[in-house]
Amino acid sequence: MRLILLFIILASFFxxxxxxxxxxxxxxxxxxxxxxxxxxxxxxxxxxxxxxxxPIRKIDPAQGLIETGPVQNDPxxxxxxxxxxxxxRLEMKCRxxxxxxxxxxxxxxxxxxxxxxxxxxxxxxxxxRFLEQIKIR
Numbered sequence: 313m314r315l316i317l318l319f320i321i322l323a324s325f326f327x328x329x330x331x332x333x334x335x336x337x338x339x340x341x342x343x344x345x346x347x348x349x350x351x352x353x354x355x356x357x358x359x360x361x362x363x364x365x366x367p368i369r370k371i372d373p374a375q376g377l378i379e380t381g382p383v384q385n386d387p388x389x390x391x392x393x394x395x396x397x398x399x400x401r402l403e404m405k406c407r408x409x410x411x412x413x414x415x416x417x418x419x420x421x422x423x424x425x426x427x428x429x430x431x432x433x434x435x436x437x438x439x440x441r442f443l444e445q446i447k448i449r
Contacts, residue, residue, distance in 0.1 A: 340401075340417035341439040348448055350406035353414070354378065357402060360446045369399075376404035388437055393422030397429070400442055416443055 345353060354371075357378060361368055367381035380400045387393040403415045418435040432438070 340415045341436060341443070343414045343416070343443060344407070345412045345414060345448065347410055348412065350404075350409060350412045353412045353448065354404050356448045357404075357414075357446060360448070364445055376406075378402045378404075387422060388441065391422060392425070393430075394425060394427075395423040396432075396438070397421045397423070398438060398442065400439070414443075418442065 348356070354373060354376060358368065358371065361378070361380065366383055368378060369381040370377065370379040379402075380398075382397050382399050384395050384397050387396045397420070399419045401417045403417075405413045405415075407413055416439045418439045420432040420435050420438045421429045422432055423429055
């Protein structure tokens with residue numbers, strides 16, 4: 313089975329050949345995954361989240377939904393925060409037997425130097441960083 317990298321951070325959102333395509337929309341970052349049976353994508357993502365030690369807060373296979381619990385990480389380079397707290401919602405929809413659309417939505421808060429939290433309005437770079445970690449085999 314082919315190793316599929318879900319994301320490589322590219323400023324231009326350049327697609328990775330025919331297996332992945334990413335599109336920025338107002339309501340999250342969309343990714344198309346091909347060549348993997350649609351009904352197994354959710355389970356493979358759950359395995360990756362466990363491997364990465366990212367807590368899963370909610371799973372709803374009937375809705376194709378996975379939500380992660382809050383995780384504190386280092387901020388992206390250039391962000392002026394001491395830490396960030398990230399939560400993600402992944403929604404999977406089968407397009408065909410071997411094609412799955414994954415929509416990633418994030419809630420990200422940054423810890424300011426004065427120890428107050430601020431919710432980030434632009435979460436796309438954090439969504440890309442999160443999805444870049446997940447590899448489906």
